[in-house]
Amino acid sequence: MRKFKGNVTTPKGFSASGVIAGIRKKNKKDIALVYSETPCVAGATFTTNKVKAAPVVRDIEILKNGKPKHAVVLNSGIANACMGAQGVTDDLAMATATAEGLGCTADQVFTASTGVIGQPMPMNVILPGIHEACISLGSAEEDGLNAAQAIMTTDTVCKTVACQFTAEDEIEVTLGGMSKGSGMIHPNMATMLSVVTTDINIDEALLQEAVSQVVADTFNMISVDRDTSTNDTFIVLANGLAGNEKITKKNKVYEDFVLALFLVCKDLAMKMAKDGEGATKLLEVKVRHARTHEDAVKIAKAVISSNLVKAAFYGSDANWGRVLCAMGYSGGEFDPDKVDIYLQDGDDRYLLVKGGMAVDYSEEEATRLLSKEMMTFRINCNDGYEKATAWGCDLTYDYVKINGDYRS
C-alpha cells in the first residue's frame, strides 16, 4: 500500500480536463470533467443540509438508477443552489450537454457545482465550456491537475493524491482523487467537492458501503467554520480495469481497498482543513480512551470547531481550559476529572493537563509547540476504549476578511 502524487487520471482508463468557461472570472479554469469510457459503478455521499443545490438533488436520484456511470462534470463560481425550477433545468442541461459530448445518456453523468448561492447559472458560457471540456479530455497527469484546478474557489492549493495496493494475483489496484473546499466546511460534509476514481472491480453496493464508512472518519471529521453547505458532493467511480476478480464480499482485497480509500480521503480531508479559509496552521484533535465511539466523535468535533480554541491556536496560546470547556458542551459523555491533555508532535507528547487539572508545564515550551504548522491535541478520556480524530485550522483575521467580502 503506497500513497503518492497523482490524481483522478492515475487509475487505468480515466481521463479528465479542466477549462476556462468564464463563469465568474476571465482567466480561471472553472469547468472540470472526469470520464471513463469503460462503464463504472459509483458510490457517493452528499450534503445533509435541508437546502440542497440542484445537482445534489439530481445526483442522489441517478445514483440509484442502476445504470453504469461514465462521468462527473463540475463547475466552480456559481453553486446553482436556491434557484428553483431554473436551477433544475440548468443542471439537467449541464448533464445533457456532457452526455452528448461523450456519447452516453444524461443519467449516466453526475453534476456538481460550487460557488455563490442564489445566482443564476450563466448557461451561455457554461454550455460552450462543457463542449470544450469534452474535446480536451486527456489521461495525462496534467489533465487530472487541470480538472483539480478547475474546481478551486477560495482554495489556495490544488488538492490531489493517489494510492496503490496489490490485490491477489499481483494485480495493481489504483485510486486517484481530487477535492476542493476551504470555507463552509464542517463535519457532515460542507462546501467540498471531491471525486475519486479507481480501477478496482467491485460490486456497487459494497462500494457504497466502503464510501460511507470512510467518509464518516475523514471528510465528516473536518471543520473550518461549522457551516455545512448546500452543495457537498463526494463521488467515487470504479471502472474495474485493474482486472481483479470482482469483489462481492468483504474479503482481504475489500479490506485493502477500504484502507486505500481511507488514506486517499484522509489526505484530501487534511489538505482541506489546512487550507481552511484564512488558516495558517493545521490542528488535529485525537480523542482516545473514550466510553463510546460516538462520545469520541462528539468531543473531537466540538474541540476542533470551537472558535475560542481556534483563535487561541492562532495565537499559539496553550489555552487548554477552552479545550476542556468545548468537551463539556460537546454532548459526549466523559468524566472531567479523568481527562489528560497533551500536545503531540509526531511521537513526542507534552503533558498539559492530568486528571482535569493543569500540570506544571512550561508556557514557553507549549507556545513553541503550538507555533508549528501542524499540532495535535491528544485528549485521553481514560474512561474506555474508543477513539476518534478530527482536523481543523486556526481562526484568523483573514477568515473574516475573506468572508466579509466573498461576493465582491
Add this chain to the structure above:
Amino acid sequence: MRKFKGNVTTPKGFSASGVIAGIRKKNKKDIALVYSETPCVAGATFTTNKVKAAPVVRDIEILKNGKPKHAVVLNSGIANACMGAQGVTDDLAMATATAEGLGCTADQVFTASTGVIGQPMPMNVILPGIHEACISLGSAEEDGLNAAQAIMTTDTVCKTVACQFTAEDEIEVTLGGMSKGSGMIHPNMATMLSVVTTDINIDEALLQEAVSQVVADTFNMISVDRDTSTNDTFIVLANGLAGNEKITKKNKVYEDFVLALFLVCKDLAMKMAKDGEGATKLLEVKVRHARTHEDAVKIAKAVISSNLVKAAFYGSDANWGRVLCAMGYSGGEFDPDKVDIYLQDGDDRYLLVKGGMAVDYSEEEATRLLSKEMMTFRINCNDGYEKATAWGCDLTYDYVKINGDYRS
C-alpha cells in the same frame, strides 16, 4: 410598566459594592457584592456545560436548601474552573468570608466567578477584597454601578437596567439587573454572569418558573461565538419589600412580573450580544410563522451563530444564501420553497428573498441597511404560527485578536 436606567440597588432594600482586590490587574474593580438584609427567595439558571466551575456546583446545591438567601458575591479575573478540590475549598472560603462580613451563613450566599480557566484563585487578595466589599456596601445608584463594573472582563460597556410596574393596590414593584459577558457566549448560557434584584413578594417555586421561562427567550437566544462556558450564572433575588400580597398563583401580578423580568433580561441580553468580543454591530434574527416553536428556535439560533452570516454582516454584504444555508443545517423543519427573507429596520421591511429565491432587490440599498448599528433579518417560514427571536453580532478581526491572546 416602564424600563429605565437603574441597577441592582434600584429595588427596595438592596445594597451593593464593587472593589479592587487586585486579582489579575492592579486598577480594575474585580469583586462585586449584592446584598439584602431582608431575607430573599431566589431563582436561578446555570451553565449546561458538563465542566462546571466550583461556584456553579455549589450554587446549584444551595439553591435547593430552602433557606432564605441574602447575597451574591462575584469575582472577575479567575474563573475557578478545572481546579479540583482546591477550587471547591476556595469557593467555600469566598462564601464563608462573605457570610461573616454580612452576619449570615455561607449557605445563604451565592458565589460566581469569571475569567481564566484552570488557574488558582489568589485567595490572599480575594479574602481581603471580600472584607472590603462587605464594609463598602451602599444602596445608591453608584454602588450598583460599582458592582456592575467589578464583574466586567472583556466587556467594553457596563450593562445594567431597571424596570418598574404597578401591582394591585397601586404598589410599585421594581426590578434591577446587571450582567457581564461578551465572549464564550452562546445559546444555553455562556460566560455570562447576571444578577437581578427585585422587591416583589413571590413564592420561590413560582419565581423559579418565571426565571426559567424568561431565560429561554432571552439569555438562551444570544450567541457571540457558540462557546458555552463553564461558569454561566443567572440569579434573581426577591426580598418582598414592595409589599404586594405574596404571589402564590399565576395571577395578573405574576404575569406582569414575568413581562418585567423579560424586559430586563432582553435588555441585558441584547447589550451582551452588541458587546460581543470585537463586535461592531448588533444582529437580530426574527423567525416568524414557523411550524413549531422548537423549529423557530433552532432556525434562529443557527442563523445567528453562523460564522459566515456573521462575517458577511461585518462586510455589510446581503449574502442571504448563507442565511438560507444556515437554516438548512439548523435541524429545524421548514420548506425552503416557502421562505421569505427581509431586512427589517424598525417597522420598515426590505424584501430580499421570496419563496426561497432572490427577488430583484438593490445590493446598494441592502448594503446601506446592513451598515447600520443594528439590523434584523426577518425570516418568514410561511408554514405555521410559531416564532422565535435571537440576537448576535458580527464576526470581526478584533474577535480573533481578543481571543488570540486573551491570557496575555
